[in-house]
Amino acid sequence: MKTNTDLTIRRSGERGHVDHGWLDSRFTFSFADYYDPSHMGFRSLRVINDDRVAPGGGFPTHPHRDMEIFSYVLDGALAHQDSMGNARTIKPGQIQVMSAGSGVTHSEFNPSSTEMVHLLQIWIIPNQRGLTPRYTEWAPSAEQDSASKVLVISADGRDGSATIAQDADIWRLKLQPGESSAHTLAPGRGLWLHLIRGQADVNGAGISPGDAASTERPGEYILSAGDEAVEALLFDLR
Template sequence: MITLRRSEERGHANHGWLNSYHTFSFANYYDPRHMGFGPLRVINEDRVQPGQGFGTHPHRDMEIISYVLEGALEHKDSMGTGSVIRPGDVQRMTAGTGVTHSEFNGSRSELVHFLQIWIMPEERNLRPSYEQKRFSDEDKRGKLRLIASRDGREGSVTVHQDASIYATILGTGEEVRHALSPGRSAWVHVARGEIEIDGKVLRAGDAASVTGEGEVVLKGHGDGEALLFDLS
C-alpha cells in the first residue's frame, strides 16, 4: 500500500528567522496520526535566514542527520566538532548519552535550506559521535545512492539503527527501482522538484509511505530530488 502525505498537510511554524515544516509531530505541532514511521521520528524542512540559527541546545538518544539543499550550515558541538555543511554533504550526529550543539547560517545574504532527520537508535546511552561525508549530484543522478546505513557500507554514514537512506536525482523519463525485503517498509520524501510514484506526482515537501510492497519505483517528472528510507 502506498499512502501519500502532501506538503500542505504538514505542521508549520514560522518564527521569522526560521520557517519550518514538520512531516511528523514536533514541538508545538502534534498529530497522533503522524508521530513517525517506524524508527523514523522527524523530518523537518527548515529555512534559516541569513545571520540566524539555532543556539546551543541539548539532544540525547537520537540519530540526527542533516541534508543541506541550499546555503551553508555551520555546526559546533560539545564533542569539539566544528564544520560547515553544504549541498551534497550528509551529517550524522549520534546524541547518545547527551550532546549539545548549535547550527548557524553565517551568510549575510543567503538563506540555508536543509532537512533535519531524526532516527531513533537501537540502543540507548550510546557514546556521542559525529560523521560527515559528501555525495555529489553525479553520485545521485539517475540512481539510488546509499547515503546512510547501519554498517556504513558503500561509503555511507553510519546510523545505529536497521535503516538505510538513499538519495536520488531524476530527470524526465529516468526511473529507479528499490526492492523491499519481506517485512520492511519505505518512506519517500521529495526534497525538491517532482517525482512520480504509483502513477501520482509528488512535489517538493510531499512524501509517501510504502508498506506491504515488494518494490518501490520512482520516476522523474521534470527534475526532482528525493530521499528513500528503507526501514525495519
C-alpha cells in the same frame, strides 16, 4: 490519503508549519508545539523538518540524547559546533550525522549574512540507548553527485555511506527528466519517500515537492521523474 498502489501519500500542505521570522519550518511529523496524533513517526523515523533559516539565524547551543540526527543541506551553508569539539560548515549535497547517544550539546547557524540556508533535519531512534556520542559527515564523490540512486546512510557503512545505530538505509535519489529508479522493499520493512524537488510519480501516484509516500507492503516501488529533474530521500526501515 490512500491510493490503489498500497501507498499512503502525505501531502506537503498537510504538514505542520511555523514561521518565527528567522526560521520557516514545515514538520512532517509531530514536533515541538505541532501535534498530530496520526503523524507521530514511521517506524524508527521520528522527525523530518524542512527548515529555511534566515541569514545569521540559527539554533543556539542545546542538548540531545539517544537520537540519530542528521541534516541534509539543500541550499546555502550550515555551520555546526558541538561538545565533542567538532566545528564544521556543511554545503549543499552534504550530510552531517550526529549520534547523540548518552548526551551531547550542539548549535547550528546560517553563517551567511545574505543567503538563506535550506535543509532537511531528520531524527531516527537508535537501536540502543546510552551509546557514546559521535559525529560524521557524508559528501558525494563526483560520480555519486550525478548518480540516480546513492546510499548515504546505513547501519554498516557499506558503499561509503555514513553509519547510524539503527537498521535503516537512506538513499538519495536524483533523476533527470523522464528517468526512473526502482527500489525493492523486503518483507518486514517499511518505506518512506520524501520528495525534495520536481514533479514525480511513485507506482502511479503523483507527488510534488514536500510530499511523502509510505508503505509497509513488500514489493518494487518505482520513482519516475516527469518533465523536470527530481531529488528525493528514500528511507528503508526495519
